[in-house]
Amino acid sequence: MTPIRITIALACSYFVFAIMLNSVGTVILQAINSLDVSKTNASVLEGYKDLTIAIVSFVVASFIPRLGYKVAMLGALILVAMLCLIVPSIAEFWALKALFAAIGCSFAVMKIAVYSVIGQVTDTANKHSALLNTIEGIFMLGVLSGYWIFALFIDANNPQSSHWLNVYYLLALIIAIAVLAVATAPIKSPPRRNQSQSQVHAFIDMLQLTYQPLVLIFIVSAFLYVLVEQGVGTWLPTFNNQVLKLPVDVSIQLASLFAAALALGRLVAGQLLRFIGWFKLLLSCLIAMAVLVLLILPLTHDVDGSKISSVFDVPFAAYMLPLIGFFMAPIYPLLNSVMLSSLAKHQHAAMTGLIVVFSALGGTTGSIITGFVFDKFSGQHAFYLTLVPIALLLVSVAIFKKLTLKPQYLAASNAC
Structure with missing residues (x-):
């Protein structure tokens, strides 16, 4: 019974943060519509979320075990719940910035705690992997449900209304359920020990890896x-609304297909990797993404979905654009897996730190660039711009493949 209660607590907590983290695209759209914020200014919400995740992950990594996992998880949940209760009454863009900064800080704490607590309820590598995949699967369910939860509070007849902010009262209630689950779960505190030296070494190892x-x-x-x-995921709701002229609620519901495509793409890739190599799969995915962009975006010109009231009646192009996520999905896990497999196990923690930092920087940069181009030119221009990093990815992945085949780099990694 004890492992089940802990698992429920972890699942509830991760589900909550999946909704909160991936609501940024919806919130950007609504900030533009109801709070009179420019696209360029709205794009900074991604930075408030991602950069705080990266920074806090380093700052608190060694402190959380001393504080205790349960206390850390409760603190993270309560902080976000308090902001959820405050934001609707303020209804200002700066309050949303504060909310996403709090979400970023809290998720950094939550992820470290959840990944550590999983070891308390599993005793074999297979069970650990199974539970971790289950928790990540629940995270994707939270992503999908988040789009629909926000859509319920949006008035399609009055997009300028700030009534949508009341969604945060519901989210505060959901967080309260997660708080109860964590508070009643028998999550153990780790043994107290001095970890300051190991943290210094981990940071030095991370810097050495970059050479x-x-x-x-x-x-x-x-x-x-x-x-x-x-860039695509964050701005897809705005693209649906302002380029395809779809109602706001339909725009957000339709964007949930992107998350569904990501989930499906990773499941399918897991099976395909039994038969083909990772490099061939990556190249195929990148080429398919570029082809989809070139084929679908011309279809979005002169589309007027303003009369549409259901997600089932939207134009063909609106369905196809989120499917880019299907081909995008395998790339990131594959890159991480190949990279970690090329390093000695004692270097994995340092490498994970680099992954967190540069993923956060990439996410923020993508959102800001897409928002700027969207604002100054058009949504089509912003999404055509993704062809540039896709082309660069083709080059970098090819180089990455060559380097993984050179024994001297593997030997250097094992010697660190």
Whole structure:
């Protein structure tokens, strides 16, 4: 019974943060519509979320075990719940910035705690992997449900209304359920010990890794991938609304297909990798993404979906654009897996730190660039721009493949 209660607590907590983290695209659209914020200014919400995740992950990594996982998880949930209760009454863009900064800080704490607590309820590698995949699967369910939860509070007849902010009262209630689950779960505190020295060593190891060509090209590849994913995912609701002229609620519901495509793409890729190599799969995915962009975006010109009231009646192009996520999905996990497999196990923690930092930087950069181009030119121009990082990814992945085949880099990694 004890492992089940802990698992429920972890699942509830991750589900909540999946909704909150991936609501940024919807909130950007609504900030533009109801709070009179420009696209360029609205794009900074991604930075408030991602950069705080990266920074806080380093700052609190060694502190959380001393504080206790349960206390850390409760603190993260309560902080976000308090902001959810405050934001609707303020209804200002700066309050949303504060909310996403709090979400970023809290998720950094939550992810470290959740990944650590999983070890308390599993006793074999297979069970650990199974539970971790289950928790990540629940995260994707939270992503999907978040689009529909926000859509329920949006008045399609009055997009300028700030009534949609009341969604945060419901989210505060959902967080309260997660707080109850965590508070009643028998999550153990880790043994107290001095970890200051190990944290210093971990940071030095991380810096040393950046001198290796294999790691450098991986960082570039990961940065470019997240730049594309966040650029598309964050701005897809706004694209649906302002380019395809779809109602706001339908625009947001339709964007949930992107998350569904990502989930499906990763499941399918897991099966395909039994039969084909990772490099062939990556190249195929990148080429398919570029082809889809070139084929679909011309179809979005002169589309007028203003009379549409249901997600089932939208134009063909509106369905096809989110499907880019299907081909995008395998790239990031594959890059991470190949990179970590090329390093000695004692270097994995340092490498994970680099992945977090440069993923956050890539996500923020992608959102800001897409928002700027969207604002100054058009949505089509902004999404055509993804062809540039896709082309660069083709080059960087090819170099990455060559470096993984050179024994001297693997030997250097094992010697660190």
